[in-house]
Amino acid sequence: xxxxxIISVTVQRGGPEAPQYPQVFEVPAFESxxxxxxxxxxxxxxxPTLTYRFACxxxxxxxxxxxxxxxxxxxxxxxxxxVLKGGKIEIGPLRNLPVIKDLxxxxxxxxxxxxxxxxxxHPTLSRDDAIAEIDPEQPAxxxxxxxxxxxxxxxxxxxxxxxxxxxxxxxPAALQRAWTLYNDGKDADKDAILDAVSxxxxxxxxxSMGSCTAYCPNGLDPLSAIAGLKRATTQRFFRGxxx
Amino acid sequence: xxxxxxxxxxxxxxxxxxxxVLVHLGVMIYAIQGGLTAAEILGRTQGSAFWFLFYGMFVVxxxxxxxLGLRVILSEWAGLRGTALNALSxxxxxxxxxxxxxxxxxxxxxxxx
Numbered sequence: 001x002x003x004x005x006i007i008s009v010t011v012q013r014g015g016p017e018a019p020q021y022p023q024v025f026e027v028p029a030f031e032s033x034x035x036x037x038x039x040x041x042x043x044x045x046x047x048p049t050l051t052y053r054f055a056c057x058x059x060x061x062x063x064x065x066x067x068x069x070x071x072x073x074x075x076x077x078x079x080x081x082x083v084l085k086g087g088k089i090e091i092g093p094l095r096n097l098p099v100i101k102d103l104x105x106x107x108x109x110x111x112x113x114x115x116x117x118x119x120x121x122h123p124t125l126s127r128d129d130a131i132a133e134i135d136p137e138q139p140a141x142x143x144x145x146x147x148x149x150x151x152x153x154x155x156x157x158x159x160x161x162x163x164x165x166x167x168x169x170x171x172p173a174a175l176q177r178a179w180t181l182y183n184d185g186k187d188a189d190k191d192a193i194l195d196a197v198s199x200x201x202x203x204x205x206x207x208s209m210g211s212c213t214a215y216c217p218n219g220l221d222p223l224s225a226i227a228g229l230k231r232a233t234t235q236r237f238f239r240g241x242x243x
Numbered sequence: 244x245x246x247x248x249x250x251x252x253x254x255x256x257x258x259x260x261x262x263x264v265l266v267h268l269g270v271m272i273y274a275i276q277g278g279l280t281a282a283e284i285l286g287r288t289q290g291s292a293f294w295f296l297f298y299g300m301f302v303v304x305x306x307x308x309x310x311l312g313l314r315v316i317l318s319e320w321a322g323l324r325g326t327a328l329n330a331l332s333x334x335x336x337x338x339x340x341x342x343x344x345x346x347x348x349x350x351x352x353x354x355x356x
Contacts, residue, residue, distance in 0.1 A: 162319070165318075165319030165320065166318065166319050198245065198246070198247040199245065199246060199247075200246055201246075202246060202247070204246055204247055204249075204250035205246065205315075230250075233247060234251070234254070237247075237251060
């Protein structure tokens, strides 16, 4: 790609205070350019009022996810030449979340649902106790380890059609977090986790369409984690509660 | 009924339906070899406690399963919530149960058709 090439970038502008509308920018193409580079170029060279969010630029922080050609992506790790269609790109705010302005989506519903899915640690010991040893090869630990690289980018939440149809649905990331804690040997309240994911909008609302797993930029598998929660709740139904 | 109970009801009704569907299809394919009249069918089903229980349980499972499946579609696609959603789902389930029970009664109890 030579530097003289120009990319036609359609950016979704506006938010709750102004009607949303698409705005086209002509952006020069560079070698190894990412979608985040394109958005930053627009903000720095064409329109300083463009609002978007990023932090680490290396795929660790989960801040820069946007819709790129209708698909949720981490823009800092998405190369332009992989998504360019006929010299054009469309960029918009993440789906399934309220828009604050332009490309910045309001992540509050996403994080509120992590809390609602009981995605928090329930300690087995106090700080005065010795640290319990955990065998990394133990099957439950292996299962828990599969989900711990989640960067909370909300791409799975944006990709999920069940979230689109049911605003109460907790979503793949929160449920995967619940499944990780459920399998964590250092978590003391597994019943609380299963209760939290069995209510309205819980894991049983999932239709197993698998967009979460298909679009997760870190290659995680929330679909299987949710299936695990469905199995665990069903087993508890037949076997009764642990306590 | 929590969402989890609805989920279990739909899965368990599916579990009940699976062998019924296989037996139903198998018997249909077997029975129509060489032609079959309505009178011949009724001759075998009327007064049969087995077919009454078979199709009776089938109809109950279908009513539960279909009503719960449509409930999700009504919620996610038509945006129904709360009482409207529950009332319409119950009406669908009850309607299927009445229609199915009438048919089961007609072919197994005898005399009606």
